[in-house]
Each structure stands twice: as C-alpha cells, then as structure tokens.
Amino acid sequence: MNRQWVFVAATAALVVAQPLAGQTIAVTGGTVFPVSGPKIDRGTVVMVNGKITAVGANIAVPSGATIVDATGKWVTPGLIHAGANAGTGVAGLGGYGERSVSGEVNPSFNLADGIDPAAITVPVARTGGVTTGVLTPDGPFIPGTAVVVDFAGDRVDQMMVRSPAALIIDLSDGSKGAGGGARAGTIARLKRLFADALEYDRRRLEYKRGSTQALSAPAAELEALLPALRGTMPVVITANRRIDIENALMLGRVYRLKVVLSGAIEGWQVASAIAAAGVPVIMEPNRDIPSFDGLGARLDNVTLLRQAGIRVVIAQGDAGGERSLRYAAGNAVRNGTSWDDALKMVTIWPAEAYGLSQYGSLAPGKVANVVVWSGDPFEFSSAAEKVFIRGQDTSLRTREHELRDRYRTLPPPR
Amino acid sequence: MRRIVAWGVIGLLEIGLPTPGQAQTVDDRFKDTLSLDRPQFPSTYRRRSNPPVLIRNATVMTATGAELRGASVLFQDGKIVSVGEVANPPSGTVVVDGTGKFVTPGLIDTHSHVGVYPAPGTSAQSDGNEATNPNTAEVWAEHSFWPHDPQIPLAIAGGVTTAQILPGSANLFGGRSVVVRLVPARAVQEMKFPGAPYGVKMACGENPKRVYQSRGPSTAMGNMAGYRAGYIQAEEYRRRWDKWLKERKGDPPGRDLKLETLAGVLRGEIFVQNHCYRGDEMAQMLDLAQEFGFKIRSFHHGIEAYKVADLLAKAGTAASIWSDWGGFKMEAYDQILENLALITQAGVRAVLHTDSPDGIQRMNQDAAKAMYAGNRAGIPVTRDQAIRWVTANPAWALGIDQLTGTIETGKMADAVLWSGDPFSVYSKAEKVWNEGWLVFDRLDKSRQYKTDFNLGQTDPGVGR
Numbered sequence: 001m002n003r004q005w006v007f008v009a010a011t012a013a014l015v016v017a018q019p020l021a022g023q024t025i026a027v028t029g030g031t032v033f034p035v036s037g038p039k040i041d042r043g044t045v046v047m048v049n050g051k052i053t054a055v056g057a058n059i060a061v062p063s064g065a066t067i068v069d070a071t072g073k074w075v076t077p078g079l080i081h082a083g084a085n086a087g088t089g090v091a092g093l094g095g096y097g098e099r100s101v102s103g104e105v106n107p108s109f110n111l112a113d114g115i116d117p118a119a120i121t122v123p124v125a126r127t128g129g130v131t132t133g134v135l136t137p138d139g140p141f142i143p144g145t146a147v148v149v150d151f152a153g154d155r156v157d158q159m160m161v162r163s164p165a166a167l168i169i170d171l172s173d174g175s176k177g178a179g180g181g182a183r184a185g186t187i188a189r190l191k192r193l194f195a196d197a198l199e200y201d202r203r204r205l206e207y208k209r210g211s212t213q214a215l216s217a218p219a220a221e222l223e224a225l226l227p228a229l230r231g232t233m234p235v236v237i238t239a240n241r242r243i244d245i246e247n248a249l250m251l252g253r254v255y256r257l258k259v260v261l262s263g264a265i266e267g268w269q270v271a272s273a274i275a276a277a278g279v280p281v282i283m284e285p286n287r288d289i290p291s292f293d294g295l296g297a298r299l300d301n302v303t304l305l306r307q308a309g310i311r312v313v314i315a316q317g318d319a320g321g322e323r324s325l326r327y328a329a330g331n332a333v334r335n336g337t338s339w340d341d342a343l344k345m346v347t348i349w350p351a352e353a354y355g356l357s358q359y360g361s362l363a364p365g366k367v368a369n370v371v372v373w374s375g376d377p378f379e380f381s382s383a384a385e386k387v388f389i390r391g392q393d394t395s396l397r398t399r400e401h402e403l404r405d406r407y408r409t410l411p412p413p414r
Numbered sequence: 415m416r417r418i419v420a421w422g423v424i425g426l427l428e429i430g431l432p433t434p435g436q437a438q439t440v441d442d443r444f445k446d447t448l449s450l451d452r453p454q455f456p457s458t459y460r461r462r463s464n465p466p467v468l469i470r471n472a473t474v475m476t477a478t479g480a481e482l483r484g485a486s487v488l489f490q491d492g493k494i495v496s497v498g499e500v501a502n503p504p505s506g507t508v509v510v511d512g513t514g515k516f517v518t519p520g521l522i523d524t525h526s527h528v529g530v531y532p533a534p535g536t537s538a539q540s541d542g543n544e545a546t547n548p549n550t551a552e553v554w555a556e557h558s559f560w561p562h563d564p565q566i567p568l569a570i571a572g573g574v575t576t577a578q579i580l581p582g583s584a585n586l587f588g589g590r591s592v593v594v595r596l597v598p599a600r601a602v603q604e605m606k607f608p609g610a611p612y613g614v615k616m617a618c619g620e621n622p623k624r625v626y627q628s629r630g631p632s633t634a635m636g637n638m639a640g641y642r643a644g645y646i647q648a649e650e651y652r653r654r655w656d657k658w659l660k661e662r663k664g665d666p667p668g669r670d671l672k673l674e675t676l677a678g679v680l681r682g683e684i685f686v687q688n689h690c691y692r693g694d695e696m697a698q699m700l701d702l703a704q705e706f707g708f709k710i711r712s713f714h715h716g717i718e719a720y721k722v723a724d725l726l727a728k729a730g731t732a733a734s735i736w737s738d739w740g741g742f743k744m745e746a747y748d749q750i751l752e753n754l755a756l757i758t759q760a761g762v763r764a765v766l767h768t769d770s771p772d773g774i775q776r777m778n779q780d781a782a783k784a785m786y787a788g789n790r791a792g793i794p795v796t797r798d799q800a801i802r803w804v805t806a807n808p809a810w811a812l813g814i815d816q817l818t819g820t821i822e823t824g825k826m827a828d829a830v831l832w833s834g835d836p837f838s839v840y841s842k843a844e845k846v847w848n849e850g851w852l853v854f855d856r857l858d859k860s861r862q863y864k865t866d867f868n869l870g871q872t873d874p875g876v877g878r
Contacts, residue, residue, distance in 0.1 A: 121741065289771055290564050290872045291534040297872070320738040327779065330839030378839055380782035383790055400750040403720075404791060410724040410760060
C-alpha cells in the first residue's frame with residue numbers, strides 16, 4: 001500500500017454510497033482515460049458531492065479538496081458489469097441464490113427486493129474495479145427484469161441506480177421447453193404474450209369485467225411487459241444461434257422494442273444485420289466452444305462485430321466473479337479488438353445499452369465512479385488501488401483477505 | 415444363422431472389428447496366459463518424424479529455475495537436444511525466429527474432462543460420471559474418451575500438450591484416469607502417454623453425498639466409511655493375487671476390475687488423484703492414506719490447500735488448484751486468490767489445474783493471476799515457480815516428470831512459442847510442438863487441426 005493511501009485505510013470500513021455533503025476529492029497526476037475523450041497525461045479528476053465536476057490536464061484543485069496522488073497510475077471510469085451476480089446470493093450454492101423464480105413467464109420478477117448489500121461478493125467486485133452491476137435474473141424464456149446497482153451502500157436503496165432496468169428474454173436452447181420443445185414454439189408463445197399484453201393495455205376495463213378472452217398470462221405479468229412494448233425499457237434478448245439472432249431482430253422491428261442482444265455466439269454471421277438494426281450486443285469474449293446452440297462459436301466474434309460497427313458490451317460470467325471483467329476485456333484485445341474499444345465495452349457502451357446517461361465516462365456531471373489502477377487495467381500485473389463510488393472512497397478489503405492473513409503462517413496463530 | 419451373420423455385419427461396420435475369415439487367434443506370445451498378463455488397451459501413440467527445429471533468440475522459460483534471454487532451443491527426433499547457445503544446427507533444420515517471443519514447456523493439465531464430457535454437450539455423450547455406484551473403481555476414463563471432441567484442438571491452441579482425463583466426482587471412487595498427449599487421433603490409444611501411470615479418481619465432500627443421498631453415503635462420515643471399505647477389500651484381494659502371482663500354482667483368484675485398480679493403489683502403481691476442497695477433509699484423507707499405506711499423489715480443487723499446506727508438504731502430496739474460482743458451493747466458500755502462492759511458499763508442489771474446457775485454453779493466464787496476486791500480498795513467487803505450476807509440477811503429479819515438463823536437454827520436445835510474455839493477457843500460443851511435431855501454428859491455417867466434428871459445420875465460412 002502506498003503511503004499516500006494510508007489516510008484512507010483508517011476510514012476504509014466506512015462504505016457509503018450517498019455522498020457526504022461538501023466532500024471534494026481530486027485525483028491528480030495520473031494518466032486519465034475519460035472514455036468520452038482522448039487519454040490525458042498527468043490529468044486531474046475532481047469529484048464534488050458524488051459527481052465529477054472537472055476532468056483535464058490543467059485543472060485547478062479546489063481548495064479544501066482531499067488530494068489523491070495518482071502519479072504513474074491509470075485512471076478510468078468504474079467498470080460496469082452487464083451480467084452481475086454480486087449481492088444476489090452465492091452462485092451455485094443450492095437454495096442460496098436470489099436470481100430466479102420458478103416458471104417461465106416472470107416479467108414481474110424484480111430481484112431488487114432480494115439484494116444483500118452486505119454480501120461478501122460485493123467488495124470482491126470492487127477489487128476488480130467494477131463499480132456498477134446489472135443484476136440479471138436467471139432462467140428460461142422470460143426470467144424477469146434486471147436492476148442496476150452501484151456496488152456500495154448499506155441498504156439496497158442506497159445502491160440502486162435503476163429498477164427495473166431491462167426486461168430479460170431468453171431465446172436460446174434452454175428456453176425451448178417454454179415453447180413446447182421447439183424454437184418456433186418459443187417465438188409463437190412470445191408473440192402471443194406480447195399481443196395479449198397490448199390487448200390487456202387497450203381493454204383494461206373489459207378485462208376487469210371479465211369480458212375479454214382468456215389471456216396467456218396473469219395481468220401482473222402482462223403489465224410488466226408494457227414498458228418494454230412501449231419502448232421505454234430496454235429488452236435484453238439472449239440469442240446465440242443465427243436464427244435466434246434473426247428472430248430477436250425481427251421482434252425488435254415488429255414490436256418496436258429497444259433490443260439489446262446477449263450471447264450472439266453466431267453474431268459474426270449476421271453482423272451486418274445487427275449493425276443495421278443499431279442493436280448493441282452483450283458478449284463473452286472467450287466463448288469459443290461449439291454447442292448446438294451456437295456451432296459457429298469463435299474467439300474473434302467480438303472483434304468481427306466491432307468491425308461491423310456494433311457497440312459491444314463485455315460481460316464474462318465465470319466462477320472468478322465480477323472482478324474478472326477486466327481480464328475478459330483484455331482477452332477481447334488479445335483476440336483483435338482495439339484497447340480503446342475494449343475499455344468502452346466495459347464502461348460507456350454498457351451504460352448506453354441500459355440508458356444510464358450519467359455513467360460510463362469521466363466527464364463533468366457524471367456520477368463519480370472512478371478507479372485508480374496501478375497500471376493497465378486489463379493486465380494481471382495491475383490492480384485497482386482506489387475505487388471511488390459516487391465520490392466515496394470504498395474499501396477493497398474482502399473476506400478472502402481475512403482468510404489469507406489468518407493462514408499466512410502455519411499452523412495459524414490461535 | 416443368417417440372422418447371426420446379419421448382426422455380425424452390422425456389428426463389424428459399427429465397431430470396426432476385423433472381418434470374418436481374418437485371423438482371430440490370440441497372439442502366440444500370449445497363448446495359455448491369463449487375460450491379466452496380456453496387454454490392456456496399450457498405447458499406440460507414435461512420435462511423428464519431423465525435421466529438427468531451432469528456435470532462435472527467444473526468452474526461454476525453462477521451468478528449471480532459469481529464464482534465459484536471447485537463447486536458442488534445438489529439437490531433434492522429438493527430443494530437446496540443446497538449450498542456450500546452439501552453434502551448428504544439423505542440415506535441414508527448420509529455423510524459427512523467436513525475437514521478442516517466449517518459449518515454455520508444453521503446458522500440462524492434471525484435471526480435464528475433455529473427451530469424456532465433450533462438446534457439444536449432449537446427454538448422448540455425457541460419459542464422465544458412471545454415477546451408478548459410489549465405488550466404480552472398475553471403470554476407465556479412456557473407455558469414455560471421444561477423440562473427435564472439438565475442445566481438443568482448442569486446448570492445443572492454448573499451448574497444452576498433455577492432460578490427465580479424469581472420471582467425474584459423483585463417486586467415492588470414480589474410476590481410472592488416462593494421461594493423453596493432445597495430438598490428432600482416431601482412437602484414444604493413439605493419444606495415450608506411453609509409460610504414464612494410471613490414476614484413480616477419488617472424490618471427497620459434497621458431490622458423492624449429493625448423488626447418493628438416498629442410498630448412501632449421504633454424509634461425510636459415510637464417505638469415509640466407503641473409502642475404508644473399498645481399501646479393506648483391496649488389501650485382501652492384493653494379498654490373494656500377490657501370493658498366486660509369486661507361486662503361479664492352482665487356480666488363479668477371480669479377476670475383479672474394481673479391486674484390481676484399488677490393489678494397484680496399494681502397490682504404489684496407480685496414483686490417487688483426489689478431488690477434495692476442504693482443508694480438514696484433506697487432513698482426513700492423508701490419515702486414510704496412512705491407514706492403508708499408500709500416497710495421495712495430488713489433491714484436486716484444493717480450495718483450502720493453503721490452510722493445510724504444511725501437512726501437504728510433509729506428506730509429499732501435490733495440490734492441483736484454480737487461481738480465482740470459488741464460492742460456487744459451500745466447500746468452495748473459502749477460496750482465496752493467494753492459494754497457489756501460499757502453498758508454493760510452504761513447499762508444496764503446487765499445480766494449476768483447470769477442470770474446464772475454457773480454462774484449459776488459458777492456463778498461462780490463470781498462472782499469471784495467481785502469481786501477481788501472491789506478489790501483491792507480499793508472498794514472493796518467481797516467474798519460474800509460476801511457470802512450473804503449469805508444466806514441471808503437473809508433470810510430477812502425473813508421474814511423467816522424467817520425460818516432459820521442462821525445457822532441458824533430453825526431455826521430450828513438448829514446447830510452446832508464445833507471441834509475448836505468457837503472463838500477459840495479450841499473449842497467445844503461436845506454435846505448439848508435441849514431441850517435436852508442430853501440432854499448432856497460429857500463422858498457418860494448415861497447421862490448425864480440426865476434429866471430424868469441426869468439419870463442414872464449425873469452420874468460419876463453411877456451409878454458411
């Protein structure tokens with residue numbers, strides 16, 4: 001730990017998302033990657049009351065500001081993980097997950113009420129420079145709506161950025177059961193649900209009187225589809241096989257949805273169609289193992305989609321947790337994507353895909369989610385040294401560190 | 415009779431037996447011998463004949479302590495014949511410019527299910543777990559192995575030259591493992607690493623308890639009783655057979671494949687490869703090994719190895735672990751990033767394993783994560799120690815360390831040329847040699863092996 005950080009250690013346990021009145025922090029001397037503009041050598045980022053107020057090379061540090069010397073360090077926006085789990089139970093620990101409910105038509109399921117701000121996975125996410133997560137429900141067909149949180153705060157309402165943030169629909173192999181066992185059945189069922197939701201919306205009074213024909217889902221579920229059908233909420237559609245991707249684009253056209261594709265294993269085969277639709281795509285850069293959901297899996301899929309002009313969002317889901325997001329971005333670069341684009345894929349483009357205009361870059365007026373790295377954030381040799389969330393310095397101490405320090409010498413001290 | 419003939423034809427077509435009329439007699443050498451004395455699914459792997467290869471002016475990570483800059487490596491006849499300065503390469507040598515590049519030994523994964531859980535994942539080929547009995551020591555992973563698994567060329571492209579293929583962890587005794595060289599093949603025998611000892615997969619903890627919840631074992635103590643019962647039977651079996659083999663008089667005892675494998679453990683011929691997450695369970699398994707007089711060669715998935723590193727070092731048992739996976743079940747709850755670094759510091763043979771068709775493609779990256787995590791925490795790990803996690807140490811855990819796992823004279827020419835530092839996220843395996851055979855070249859499409867499954871459907875541009 002560098003000496004200039006020592007003052008922070010004393011207050012590290014205090015994690016507060018909501019800004020303290022009058023708090024001003026200036027991160028000075030670092031190489032700043034604002035994302036919204038070119039790299040700034042020896043730049044300064046000023047945060048006041050949880051917002052960024054100034055970014056540049058020749059910025060006067062406000063009087064009374066706490067100065068964080070980032071000389072020799074890299075400064076980026078906080079990373080946004082578009083498929084996060086932290087705070088929603090232990091992945092794979094039977095019975096302790098909070099991301100799925102039974103059934104296959106659950107647009108009203110919003111996992112916000114099940115988030116645990118004290119979960120041990122939350123600070124672990126921060127150690128990877130991930131300040132913001134799209135907590136996404138899990139399951140076939142229509143598992144629910146995603147919510148966006150910042151990974152700091154003692155209560156869910158302090159963490160919350162947007163809820164609900166997006167409707168989740170899955171058209172991959174795993175959802176065929178919802179369509180009676182075939183892809184075409186899944187699409188037919190989805191169309192019927194959309195039609196019923198619109199019908200319900202037009203004829204609410206008749207519905208209440210019971211004078212409509214039977215609808216294919218309860219009113220609460222149809223109601224929950226409406227923001228997506230009105231185009232006010234993004235719809236994240238998981239589609240891997242080429243036909244699934246084409247179906248997702250078709251649904252977007254027909255129902256005027258704000259589609260975000262997810263998965264897109266065979267996306268490279270229909271890249272021009274995706275680009276023409278102006279649809280962003282959430283992808284895992286290392287996904288190259290063929291399955292019958294996507295026989296055309298290939299390592300340079302991200303690069304090929306980017307070359308077609310598509311705004312790609314990186315979300316790698318593995319047992320390493322959210323902290324591995326930066327390595328997924330590094331692997332995209334390894335497989336041909338430019339470094340600048342890869343940084344956008346974990347900052348500004350996920351922010352745009354979910355309509356978070358206050359997130360994803362270092363610019364005046366943006367939420368002050370700022371990470372100071374020891375070096376290139378995508379490299380294993382680098383680490384997040386300071387993670388500011390809404391202008392607050394957050395703790396990077398995790399339960400793993402407690403275990404490590406207990407067992408540094410064996411047998412452990414009693 | 416006609417029906418029988420018809421069946422015979424179908425059978426022959428499907429399983430490729432010799433056609434009727436061809437000699438079906440047993441090789442004369444084995445006349446009047448027991449099945450036990452005859453070859454048991456022998457390796458038919460043969461080294462390919464290749465011209466000598468000289469890699470020039472590279473950074474050579476030898477996994478023997480030294481990292482040599484501006485060094486050369488010469489392969490000939492499948493062997494490494496010189497490292498460092500090479501004055502006069504033989505005529506016909508293929509020269510590879512290694513400027514700015516790195517050479518490591520071929521990577522070795524002690525824990526893979528490639529081939530037994532192939533892609534695409536279908537129930538038809540989900541052949542990794544014979545989950546029908548808590549003790550299936552009689553099954554052999556090689557008999558499940560599909561050599562056309564498209565995950566194999568992906569692993570090769572990650573610089574992996576050898577892997578241990580294990581049965582899954584549903585059972586207390588899951589069966590025998592097989593060590594394979596990752597080369598194009600029609601049948602597993604063409605990949606079997608000649609001379610590599612067999613392993614037996616044992617599994618601690620949650621998986622057997624969950625799978626056999628209703629019939630037992632359903633508790634940790636039930637698991638332990640099951641291991642002990644297995645080895646008690648094996649002791650008796652071994653005594654009976656050892657006596658008969660010495661005297662060769664009278665009727666031999668009946669063969670029992672299950673007990674044959676476990677007796678092999680007791681004789682020290684078969685290595686125990688033990689899936690075991692928790693430190694306290696590892697301590698108990700070491701006691702079990704002591705009770706029956708065998709060694710556990712390596713624990714696998716040792717999430718809590720760092721808690722008992724002193725016990726592992728004392729027992730001479732390796733630990734095969736991940737860099738940053740954890741938290742996905744209760745026994746994986748106490749995972750820490752510094753696990754590999756801490757056990758290395760404690761003198762344990764530390765191994766980075768994958769258990770994953772994704773992870774096996776990027777073992778160098780996981781070694782890098784664990785090395786830097788250790789260094790950041792003030793636990794010094796050298797680059798050489800970290801490269802040994804994926805080369806020399808797994809070679810030891812598989813009993814092939816005299817043959818491969820380091821870049822030194824006399825070892826097999828199993829080597830990788832990396833585009834840059836293998837501990838950088840941006841580096842790729844550029845060329846991979848398996849006993850001198852260039853099995854992968856990123857710059858030459860004709861040297862990018864495709865399995866039968868790949869042909870005509872997964873290739874970019876083909877059929878689309």
